[in-house]
Amino acid sequence: MERYGVHRSREPRGVLPQQARVLDTSLPLRAGEVLIDVEYLNVDAASWLQLRNECGGDTERMKARIAEIVSAAGKMHNPATGSGGMLVGTVAGLGPERSQPAVGTRIATLVSLTLTPLVLDEIVALDPASEKVRVRGRAILFESGIFAEVPEDLSDEVTLGVLDVCGAPAWMARLARPGMRVAVIGAGGKSGMLACAQAVRSVGSDGRVIGLCWPEPTALATKEAGAEAIAVDCTDPLAVREAVTGALGGRDADLVFVCTNVPGCEGGGILACADEGRIVFFSMATSFQAAALGAEGLGKACEMIVGNGYVPGHAELALDLVRRDPVLLERFSS
Amino acid sequence: MERYGVHRSREPRGVLPQQARVLDTSLPLRAGEVLIDVEYLNVDAASWLQLRNECGGDTERMKARIAEIVSAAGKMHNPATGSGGMLVGTVAGLGPERSQPAVGTRIATLVSLTLTPLVLDEIVALDPASEKVRVRGRAILFESGIFAEVPEDLSDEVTLGVLDVCGAPAWMARLARPGMRVAVIGAGGKSGMLACAQAVRSVGSDGRVIGLCWPEPTALATKEAGAEAIAVDCTDPLAVREAVTGALGGRDADLVFVCTNVPGCEGGGILACADEGRIVFFSMATSFQAAALGAEGLGKACEMIVGNGYVPGHAELALDLVRRDPVLLERFSS
Numbered sequence: 030m031e032r033y034g035v036h037r038s039r040e041p042r043g044v045l046p047q048q049a050r051v052l053d054t055s056l057p058l059r060a061g062e063v064l065i066d067v068e069y070l071n072v073d074a075a076s077w078l079q080l081r082n083e084c085g086g087d088t089e090r091m092k093a094r095i096a097e098i099v100s101a102a103g104k105m106h107n108p109a110t111g112s113g114g115m116l117v118g119t120v121a122g123l124g125p126e127r128s129q130p131a132v133g134t135r136i137a138t139l140v141s142l143t144l145t146p147l148v149l150d151e152i153v154a155l156d157p158a159s160e161k162v163r164v165r166g167r168a169i170l171f172e173s174g175i176f177a178e179v180p181e182d183l184s185d186e187v188t189l190g191v192l193d194v195c196g197a198p199a200w201m202a203r204l205a206r207p208g209m210r211v212a213v214i215g216a217g218g219k220s221g222m223l224a225c226a227q228a229v230r231s232v233g234s235d236g237r238v239i240g241l242c243w244p245e246p247t248a249l250a251t252k253e254a255g256a257e258a259i260a261v262d263c264t265d266p267l268a269v270r271e272a273v274t275g276a277l278g279g280r281d282a283d284l285v286f287v288c289t290n291v292p293g294c295e296g297g298g299i300l301a302c303a304d305e306g307r308i309v310f311f312s313m314a315t316s317f318q319a320a321a322l323g324a325e326g327l328g329k330a331c332e333m334i335v336g337n338g339y340v341p342g343h344a345e346l347a348l349d350l351v352r353r354d355p356v357l358l359e360r361f362s363s
Numbered sequence: 364m365e366r367y368g369v370h371r372s373r374e375p376r377g378v379l380p381q382q383a384r385v386l387d388t389s390l391p392l393r394a395g396e397v398l399i400d401v402e403y404l405n406v407d408a409a410s411w412l413q414l415r416n417e418c419g420g421d422t423e424r425m426k427a428r429i430a431e432i433v434s435a436a437g438k439m440h441n442p443a444t445g446s447g448g449m450l451v452g453t454v455a456g457l458g459p460e461r462s463q464p465a466v467g468t469r470i471a472t473l474v475s476l477t478l479t480p481l482v483l484d485e486i487v488a489l490d491p492a493s494e495k496v497r498v499r500g501r502a503i504l505f506e507s508g509i510f511a512e513v514p515e516d517l518s519d520e521v522t523l524g525v526l527d528v529c530g531a532p533a534w535m536a537r538l539a540r541p542g543m544r545v546a547v548i549g550a551g552g553k554s555g556m557l558a559c560a561q562a563v564r565s566v567g568s569d570g571r572v573i574g575l576c577w578p579e580p581t582a583l584a585t586k587e588a589g590a591e592a593i594a595v596d597c598t599d600p601l602a603v604r605e606a607v608t609g610a611l612g613g614r615d616a617d618l619v620f621v622c623t624n625v626p627g628c629e630g631g632g633i634l635a636c637a638d639e640g641r642i643v644f645f646s647m648a649t650s651f652q653a654a655a656l657g658a659e660g661l662g663k664a665c666e667m668i669v670g671n672g673y674v675p676g677h678a679e680l681a682l683d684l685v686r687r688d689p690v691l692l693e694r695f696s697s
Contacts, residue, residue, distance in 0.1 A: 030601060033634075033661060045600060045630065047660055140660050173662040196659075266379060267364060296379065300367075310651070310669075317644070317651040317669060325530075325672035326381055326474050327367060328507040335644075335651060335667035338659035 031059060034171035037146050039103070046171075047144040052103035054146040054169065061172025063130070064122035067149075070142065070162045071189055072114040076107040077160045083109070092152045095162065099149050105142040113142030114160070116168055117179060117189075130178065137192055138168070139175040139344065177344035183352065187361045191347050194220035196336060197288055197311045198227035198350055199343035204284055204307060205231035212273045212282035212301050213256060214263050215289030216240030217247025219361070220311050222254040224286045226350050226357060229255035239276045241269060241297075253356045263289050269297025287312050295319040302331045311336035365394060368505035371480050373437070380505075381478040386437035388480040388503065395506025397464070398456035401483075404429075404476065404496045405523055406448040410441040411494045417443070426486045429496065433483050439476040447476030448494070450502055451513060451523075464512065471526055472502070473509040473678065511678035517686065521695045525681050528554035530670060531622060531645045532561035532684055533677035538618055538641060539565035546607045546616035546635050547590060548597050549623030550574030551581025553695070554645055556588040558620045560684050560691060563589035573610045575603060575631075587690045597623050603631025621646050629653040636665045645670035 030036070036059060038049035046052055058064055072080070072095075084090035099105050105113055120134045130136060138145060149166040170176060177195075179188055197220040205211055211228045215221045221240065228238040240256030242248055243263050251258035261272045273282055281303035287294050292314040299320070302308050308331055310320065320333050351357045364370070370393060372383035380386055392398055406414070406429075418424035433439050439447055454468045464470060472479060483500040504510060511529075513522055531554040539545055545562045549555045555574065562572040574590030576582055577597050585592035595606045607616055615637035621628050626648040633654070636642050642665055644654065654667050685691045 030604075035601065043601065045661075140662070141656070144660055175659070175662045267369065267377065270364075313652060313655070315651045317649045317654075318647060320651075320669045321647070321671060322475070324669075325509070326478055327379075328474070328509045328673060330671065330674050333669035333671055335654045335658075335669060337655060337664065337667055339662060340664050 032061060032172045034144065034173070037169070037171075045144070046104075046146070047141065050102060052146045054103045054148045058122060058124040058169065060124045060126040062124040063120055063127065063170040063174075065116070065118040065136065065138070065168045065170060066121040067116050067118040067147070067164055067166045067168050070105060070114055070116050070164060072105065072142075072160045072162060073107075073110070073112040074160060076110045076112045076114065079107060079109050081157050086157050088155055088157060091157060092155050095155075096149055096152060099147055104145055104147050111143070113145070115139065115142060115189075116145070117185065118168065121167065127172070130176070135179045136176045137179050137189065138170055139177055139192060139339070140170070145170065145174070175339055180348060183348065184362065187351065187358065188348065190219060190361045191223070191351050192344055194223055195343045195347035196338040196340060197221070197286065198223040198347050199340040200309055200311075200336060201227040201286065202231060202346060203340060204309065207231070207233040208235040209283045210237045210277055210280065211284045211286070212239045212241065213286045213288060214241045214269060214294055214298055214301070215287065215312065216251040216254065216256055216258065217242035218288060218290060221286070221288035222250055222357065222360065223347055223350060224288055224311070225251065225254035225256040226354060227346075237277060239273055239282070241272055250360060253360065263297055264291060264293040266296030266300050270300035273301040282306060285309070287315065290314060292316065295323050299324050299327055299329050299331065302329065304330050307332045307334060309334045309336050366506045368478065368507070371503070371505075379478070380438075380480070381475065384436060386480045388437045388482045392456060392458040392503065394458045394460040396458040397454055397461065397504040397508075399450070399452040399470065399472070399502045399504060400455040401450050401452040401481070401498055401500045401502050404439060404448055404450050404498060406439065406494045406496060407441075407444070407446040407476075408494060410444045410446045410448065413441060413443045415491050420491050422489055422491060425491060426489050430483055430486060433481055438479055438481050445477070447479070449473065449476060450479070451519065452502065455501065461506070464510070469513045470510045471513050471523065472504055473511060473526060473673070474504070479504065479508070509673055514682060517682065518696065521685065521692065522682065524553060524695045525557070525685050526678055528557055529677045529681035530672040530674060531555070531620065532557040532681050533674040534643055534645075534670060535561040535620065536565060536680060537674060538643065541565070541567040542569040543617045544571045544611055544614065545618045545620070546573045546575065547620045547622060548575045548603060548628055548632055548635070549621060549646065550585040550588065550590055550592065551576035552622060552624060555620070555622035556584055556691065556694065557681055557684055558622055558645070559585065559588035559590040560688060561680075571611060573607055573616070575606055584694060587694065597631055598625060598627040600630030600634050604634035607635040616640060619643070621649065624648060626650065629657050633658050633661055633663050633665065636663065638664050641666045641668060643668045643670050
């Protein structure tokens with residue numbers, strides 16, 4: 030269980046670190062752990078909004094509240110929202126059974142701050158308008174904790190934006206095959222754009238990639254990602270189906286990715302998918318119940334997949350997509 | 364869109380029938396529809412409980428309330444719970460473009476009453492202690508509406524109990540292969556038992572089927588379904604993992620089915636599954652967010668599938684499992 034950091038759960042003991050109220054941040058490192066000199070925290074948007082409201086938008090009060098949370102819990106786990114964020118820092122030490130990443134490597138953690146042991150010596154700079162908090166401190170990454178090296182040729186802005194959604198293009202690369210008909214619902218956002226960009230590369234010239242987006246102005250981003258853009262209200266299942274089958278000459282999609290950020294998009298995904306097709310839900314607004322009962326009610330036997338944010342190699346794949354495409358790079362820079 | 368019954372949505376028009384407040388129940392039948400002489404409704408458990416509470420457990424008031432709902436909405440869609448149920452009846456007519464099931468066939472609908480046009484002439488018998496309401500009336504099944512013939516060699520009790528969970532063994536038959544290591548979490552309930560029974564048949568003598576169940580006395584049912592039973596609190600992820608890897612000599616499961624009826628079982632499923640394995644969530648208490656974020660937090664790349672209640676042939680497969688196994692038949696009869 031050390032692999033998952035269970036030994037770091039102090040209150041209560043014996044649970045996974047995300048479930049613990051208090052983590053043990055003490056040194057020395059255990060077998061597979063990584064020590065990180067933390068440069069900044071990138072606090073989860075929901076947590077940030079709550080902290081800002083609670084502190085009336087006051088910089089010093091926000092600093093004090095963050096210091097208080099981390100000091101009490103040994104992690105930046107906002108008790109009001111239950112959410113965390115991620116961090117960027119430099120590898121400062123390795124546990125006795127670990128040999129990489131090399132000390133000195135600059136990395137971004139891809140696991141939540143709600144399970145990452147953290148000690149803050151100082152909050153160096155905080156702007157209520159940005160979720161990026163510059164700090165001095167140290168964090169511990171477990172053996173199971175996923176991370177990405179921060180590339181030197183991209184700005185941190187671009188890197189963090191891409192890493193936040195890198196599961197979507199990686200799953201697309203896993204599931205899309207040459208000649209397939211792919212539909213991406215919510216194609217104008219960050220995860221949707223990367224999903225489209227990967228889909229175009231995976232299906233090749235015999236395939237099709239339909240990008241549904243809303244509102245209308247997001248169609249430009251969808252086109253820039255290489256998809257055939259259609260502006261349609263993605264919460265309207267019949268409109269979604271008509272848009273997809275209309276574009277595909279009456280046929281359904283073999284593979285559907287749902288990348289929206291609003292609830293109620295399950296029905297459209299199901300109706301647009303072929304009976305023997307697959308749907309991958311990447312939207313955190315997805316309802317398990319709406320998906321399961323919706324497919325049954327519509328008599329659709331399609332396979333529906335929970336978009337797992339982790340696939341080995343996902344960070345490198347997504348960063349490469351953006352690095353090699355000037356238009357995407359521009360989108361993620363702005 | 365006629366396939367999905369959109370033409371039957373009266374208020375508002377143009378939506379899927381489940382979303383409509385009022386359905387059009389008028390005749391004649393349209394192209395692919397089936398007319399059913401309804402024998403009884405099997406009301407959803409959550410809806411039944413709400414109706415019974417609302418009516419103080421009074422038979423006549425419950426009858427009146429059901430008649431009122433169906434008369435107003437043209438379907439048995441409980442406005443308080445949003446849920447429906449299913450019905451059993453005899454095919455009384457077919458739309459002009461449909462040739463089966465033959466008129467006279469006794470069928471159970473496998474789509475929700477929340478999307479099934481229904482007219483009640485009389486509520487013949489109702490017992491507040493049972494969710495089965497005997498009625499005289501007619502219902503309409505759309506072209507997309509799934510159903511099963513009610514077999515003559517099994518009691519209705521057994522048939523309805525099996526049909527309610529028939530997706531689980533059908534997905535097991537689709538995904539389990541000879542030699543696989545399978546774990547079923549929540550193996551002592553109806554869907555878990557059928558999943559185990561199918562798993563044992565699919566993995567063969569080189570495979571393993573571990574059935575985790577709780578509380579302790581359900582271990583007998585799990586064993587009767589053919590699995591190696593382990594009693595463990597399935598909401599404790601570490602205990603679940605230890606039980607599974609302990610039984611498998613330190614290895615993870617290739618395929619995990621989560622069939623519990625309580626929330627909080629996602630973590631155990633994820634920890635017990637191999638990195639390249641698959642998890643199918645059949646529990647309606649599953650949280651999409653807990654599954655997606657849990658896998659990422661644990662650095663697990665497993666594929667997670669939303670248990671779609673429909674797979675072609677699922678009813679026949681599940682009924683056959685029970686029909687051929689005297690012990691299962693006894694379980695479903697009681």
